[in-house]
Amino acid sequence: MSCILGAPLSQAGGITITGLDLARPLPRVAHDQIRAALRDHHFLVFPDQALSREQQFAFTANFGPVEHHSGSDGQTKRYAAAHVITNLDNQGNPVDRSSSPVSNYRWHTDKAYYPVPPMLTALYAVEVPPFGGDTEFANTAMGYAALPETTKRRIEGLRVVFYWGAGAAKSDATARTPSQPREHPPVDHPLVRTHPETGRKALYIGNHSSHILGMPEHEGSVLLDTLLQHTTKPQFVYAHRWRTRDLVIWDNRCLLHRAVANYEIGRYRRIMHRSVVRGTVPF
Ligand code: SIN
Numbered sequence: 146m147s148c149i150l151g152a153p154l155s156q157a158g159g160i161t162i163t164g165l166d167l168a169r170p171l172p173r174v175a176h177d178q179i180r181a182a183l184r185d186h187h188f189l190v191f192p193d194q195a196l197s198r199e200q201q202f203a204f205t206a207n208f209g210p211v212e213h214h215s216g217s218d219g220q221t222k223r224y225a226a227a228h229v230i231t232n233l234d235n236q237g238n239p240v241d242r243s244s245s246p247v248s249n250y251r252w253h254t255d256k257a258y259y260p261v262p263p264m265l266t267a268l269y270a271v272e273v274p275p276f277g278g279d280t281e282f283a284n285t286a287m288g289y290a291a292l293p294e295t296t297k298r299r300i301e302g303l304r305v306v307f308y309w310g311a312g313a314a315k316s317d318a319t320a321r322t323p324s325q326p327r328e329h330p331p332v333d334h335p336l337v338r339t340h341p342e343t344g345r346k347a348l349y350i351g352n353h354s355s356h357i358l359g360m361p362e363h364e365g366s367v368l369l370d371t372l373l374q375h376t377t378k379p380q381f382v383y384a385h386r387w388r389t390r391d392l393v394i395w396d397n398r399c400l401l402h403r404a405v406a407n408y409e410i411g412r413y414r415r416i417m418h419r420s421v422v423r424g425t426v427p428f
């Protein structure tokens with residue numbers, strides 16, 4: 146069993162891989178091909194996979210230690226299974242939470258508020274709306290490369306403070322700290338991080354970023370917003386249109402992503418399984 150690579154999906158990255166059954170143990174050669182494809186294309190689409198949550202977890206664990214999920218899905222802490230993310234309420238009805246400041250509908254990289262954030266995320270489409278419900282990816286290495294040299298010099302060596310809920314604090318000036326207790330204290334990471342495998346530099350920003358160390362808060366906030374607008378311009382972005390049974394894996398070290406509210410969220414169900422692999426300290 147080895148990978149069959151399709152044509153690149155966009156300038157921003159992406160490639161489709163077929164020829165593998167990810168529910169079965171991954172041969173070493175396929176593992177190495179996937180690692181190389183992820184390094185070169187940043188997000189990989191594996192169509193038509195039949196995966197239980199346990200099988201997804203086992204596949205993801207080929208790439209490193211899989212993180213426990215800190216959300217409401219307490220099950221995941223007890224056994225090795227991908228966790229569930231949906232637009233459903235406790236009664237199983239679709240509900241629109243896309244305007245929440247901490248929602249996945251804002252540009253982010255997964256768990257940037259961890260001291261050691263994940264390198265890879267795997268997302269599996271269990272049930273998707275008849276149209277829309279996309280996930281967008283923005284290439285932050287391309288965004289960095291396209292910055293003017295003066296901006297590159299200005300941001301060199303800066304560090305960004307992240308904490309869970311920083312977006313909530315920003316969008317409500319009366320509440321500088323989020324109402325939920327912080328499971329993780331604030332951390333700071335380089336604004337320009339270096340990819341440990343390619344050496345390419347990329348912007349490290351997005352939701353849950355709060356401010357820049359040593360810079361007046363407003364100035365830092367404006368800079369972060371400007372860089373976010375820059376690196377999410379259409380030429381750096383790809384929108385993945387899901388089909389049921391797609392598994393997509395992506396590299397959090399050079400991409401931002403967000404779910405897109407381009408469907409009737411309060412009407413159609415969107416059920417995904419997610420697992421993330423621990424990375425290394427950004428430098
Ligand atoms: C995520 O933010 O990890 C999930 C994105 C999505 O649901 O499309």
